[in-house]
Amino acid sequence: MSKKNKLAPYMKKKLISYLINFLLVVAGFVVINVLTTLGVIDRYIAGILTMVCINIILAVSLNLVTGILGQLVLGHAGFMAVGAYTAALFTIHSGLPLEGFGGAITFLLALVLGGLVAALFSVIIGIPALRLKGDYLAIITLGFGEIIRVLILNLDFTGGALGLRNIPGMTTFNWVYILAALTVYIIYSYMLSRHGRAVLAIREDEIAAEAAGIHTTYYKMAAFVMAAFFAGVAGGLYAHYIGVIAPSKFNFNYSVEILVMVVLGGMGSITGSVIAAAVLTILPEALRAFSDYRMLLYSVVLILMMLFRPGGLLGRSELSIAGLGRWIKRMAQRFAAWLRRRKNGEKAPKKDKKSRKKGEVQ
Amino acid sequence: MNFITQIINGLNAGSIYALVALGYSMVYGIVKLINFAHGDIIMVGAYAVYVVLIMLKLPLWVSVLASMAFCALVGVLIEKLAYSRLLNAGAQRISLLITAIGVSIFLQNLFQLLFSSSAKSVPGFFPEGSVGFGGASVGFGTIITIAATVLVMILLQLLINKTKTGKAMRAVSEDAGAARLMGINTESTIAFTFAIGSALAAVGAVLYMGSYPQITPYMGSMLGLKAFVAAVLGGIGSVPGAMIGGLIMGVAESLTKGYISSNISDAVVFGILIVVLLFKPTGLMGKNVKEKV
Numbered sequence: 001m002s003k004k005n006k007l008a009p010y011m012k013k014k015l016i017s018y019l020i021n022f023l024l025v026v027a028g029f030v031v032i033n034v035l036t037t038l039g040v041i042d043r044y045i046a047g048i049l050t051m052v053c054i055n056i057i058l059a060v061s062l063n064l065v066t067g068i069l070g071q072l073v074l075g076h077a078g079f080m081a082v083g084a085y086t087a088a089l090f091t092i093h094s095g096l097p098l099e100g101f102g103g104a105i106t107f108l109l110a111l112v113l114g115g116l117v118a119a120l121f122s123v124i125i126g127i128p129a130l131r132l133k134g135d136y137l138a139i140i141t142l143g144f145g146e147i148i149r150v151l152i153l154n155l156d157f158t159g160g161a162l163g164l165r166n167i168p169g170m171t172t173f174n175w176v177y178i179l180a181a182l183t184v185y186i187i188y189s190y191m192l193s194r195h196g197r198a199v200l201a202i203r204e205d206e207i208a209a210e211a212a213g214i215h216t217t218y219y220k221m222a223a224f225v226m227a228a229f230f231a232g233v234a235g236g237l238y239a240h241y242i243g244v245i246a247p248s249k250f251n252f253n254y255s256v257e258i259l260v261m262v263v264l265g266g267m268g269s270i271t272g273s274v275i276a277a278a279v280l281t282i283l284p285e286a287l288r289a290f291s292d293y294r295m296l297l298y299s300v301v302l303i304l305m306m307l308f309r310p311g312g313l314l315g316r317s318e319l320s321i322a323g324l325g326r327w328i329k330r331m332a333q334r335f336a337a338w339l340r341r342r343k344n345g346e347k348a349p350k351k352d353k354k355s356r357k358k359g360e361v362q
Numbered sequence: 363m364n365f366i367t368q369i370i371n372g373l374n375a376g377s378i379y380a381l382v383a384l385g386y387s388m389v390y391g392i393v394k395l396i397n398f399a400h401g402d403i404i405m406v407g408a409y410a411v412y413v414v415l416i417m418l419k420l421p422l423w424v425s426v427l428a429s430m431a432f433c434a435l436v437g438v439l440i441e442k443l444a445y446s447r448l449l450n451a452g453a454q455r456i457s458l459l460i461t462a463i464g465v466s467i468f469l470q471n472l473f474q475l476l477f478s479s480s481a482k483s484v485p486g487f488f489p490e491g492s493v494g495f496g497g498a499s500v501g502f503g504t505i506i507t508i509a510a511t512v513l514v515m516i517l518l519q520l521l522i523n524k525t526k527t528g529k530a531m532r533a534v535s536e537d538a539g540a541a542r543l544m545g546i547n548t549e550s551t552i553a554f555t556f557a558i559g560s561a562l563a564a565v566g567a568v569l570y571m572g573s574y575p576q577i578t579p580y581m582g583s584m585l586g587l588k589a590f591v592a593a594v595l596g597g598i599g600s601v602p603g604a605m606i607g608g609l610i611m612g613v614a615e616s617l618t619k620g621y622i623s624s625n626i627s628d629a630v631v632f633g634i635l636i637v638v639l640l641f642k643p644t645g646l647m648g649k650n651v652k653e654k655v
Contacts, residue, residue, distance in 0.1 A: 066456070070454070070456050071456070072456050072459045072463075074463065098375055099578060125636070127640075128635075128636045128639035128640045129639060131639075131640075131641060132643050136594075136628075136639055136643075138396065138459055139587070140589075140632070140635060140636070140639070141585065143587055143631070144522035144632070146587070146628065147628055147629045147632055150625065150629070151626075151629065152630055154626075167427075184601065202373070221582065228466030246381075252583070256463070256467060259460070259463075263460060267456070293471075293475075295470075295471045296468065296475065299466075299467060299468035300464070300466075301463055302463065302467070303444055303464040303465060306448065306457045306458075306460050306461040306464065307444070307447055307448065307461070310453060310454070332529075
């Protein structure tokens with residue numbers, strides 16, 4: 001009973017925070033839709049916004065493994081490719097309706113199927129790599145990303161180097177927006193859940209986590225498979241947005257681009273990934289003249305971030321409106337106190353530890 | 363193309379993998395870091411040979427020595443500029459890995475800007491001709507490659523087991539803290555390891571160019587990956603293991619190309635990695651190190 005009472009203010013705060021975020025997401029959705037009907041957002045901008053949402057799904061899901069679990073994955077684009085080809089082949093060959101409500105169901109099925117097949121691949125490569133301690137996942141996912149590309153190039157039903165054509169353009173902005181919001185919500189709640197705490201414990205100290213009774217292989221696999229699933233869904237969305245998919249798109253550089261988003265935003269910070277994904281999708285569009293130097297710049301960003309700010313820009317903290325409100329309130333209080341002191345001609349109170357200790361002795 | 367020819371081709375490629383795998387293995391043994399940039403050091407070595415041999419038109423032995431020296435320098439520079447700060451601060455492993463992958467991408471893109479992304483062709487510099495061997499003809503190039511690899515391996519074994527520097531390297535890889543207490547300069551030992559590993563990569567680059575006369579800024583990534591798999595297969599941290607792992611990889615790849623399909627030879631490489639990790643993660647010659655808390 002008393003425990004419940006103690007938790008109540010915290011739960012209330014959390015609920016308010018969730019409500020504010022939900023309203024913000026809805027508001028963003030409405031604003032963008034209104035702007036589109038008014039013609040302020042043209043096809044070009046709508047395309048960029050769609051890519052922003054797809055990259056948000058990719059970056060947030062990679063953050064689950066790299067930031068929250070602490071394992072490096074270098075083949076996220078490979079899982080995306082698996083999802084993209086599976087979903088595209090499903091909508092092309094299944095013969096299910098492509099229009100109206102039936103079309104929406106078909107599309108949803110295709111996306112889920114793409115995610116599931118990507119997850120299946122992650123199980124196959126995760127079992128040997130994640131059973132062991134150490135950095136095998138990095139090397140095995142790097143190899144997987146390359147091999148899946150080579151396989152797609154050489155298989156018949158994937159269209160080879162020319163790519164898969166005539167994929168129905170079913171991805172609309174509303175689809176990617178809702179799915180991106182859903183992905184962020186699911187991964188964020190996962191991080192706060194009992195499972196998420198186990199995953200965080202493994203990142204902090206795998207041996208200690210194991211000693212505390214956490215089944216490390218299981219939780220590592222769970223996080224990795226979940227990330228691969230969302231990468232597959234993002235791939236399906238991408239395939240049905242762009243219409244033609246070729247293996248060259250899902251190369252190592254794309255995996256690194258997603259990794260840069262996670263590292264820049266802060267490993268372990270979901271909102272950081274969202275912001276970094278948005279910025280790093282829009283910025284290259286604005287700076288097309290420097291596209292030759294993009295990968296060079298990304299590599300320098302990776303090295304410098306690791307050397308001087310390994311936690312990323314946001315570190316592990318999250319950005320939230322409620323938090324921002326609390327921050328503003330705190331700053332306002334401080335400012336008021338400063339004003340009061342100034343009026344009274346007082347000096348700022350000393351926060352020195354030494355003086356306080358002396359006072360205690362006296 | 364009979365069976366023996368395939369085996370000999372495999373040994374040729376495998377020798378190169380073995381040389382590169384040594385670099386991975388030595389660096390991993392001493393700082394527990396998968397040095398992703400090691401594959402790209404091969405590419406740097408290949409371009410160094412290209413510059414000295416083709417552009418400056420100097421003799422082959424000069425270009426080989428220059429390439430080895432340049433690679434050793436680049437290896438030490440990478441260690442000093444990118445890794446040492448993180449190693450000294452005891453950073454998380456993932457930070458080190460991300461730095462390594464950053465260095466790898468940096469080198470690839472830097473050389474793409476310097477030399478353009480199109481492939482540069484290098485005329486074969488090994489003497490033409492071949493000798494008969496059990497019904498198959500073996501080219502001089504292959505003989506030189508295998509002989510050079512064996513020679514380098516023997517020299518390296520002597521360096522590690524018979525000299526004072528080698529003893530220091532073994533000590534640091536076993537326990538860096540204790541080695542420091544015994545008066546070993548760990549920083550210079552680590553730098554020396556990077557230098558040796560990178561110089562071996564340069565030798566690998568020269569031999570690679572002898573067999574495959576084309577170089578691109580991205581040639582190092584796949585070669586490096588395969589060499590890493592070879593190092594894991596042989597038992598990472600072990601010199602003879604790297605040699606055996608490299609040769610097995612080369613032969614397996616060559617047989618796949620010859621009898622199944624050349625498209626899936628890369629997939630077979632990673633199939634091997636998965637099987638090794640499933641059944642014997644310490645590799646063929648690796649020691650099972652107990653974990654202490």
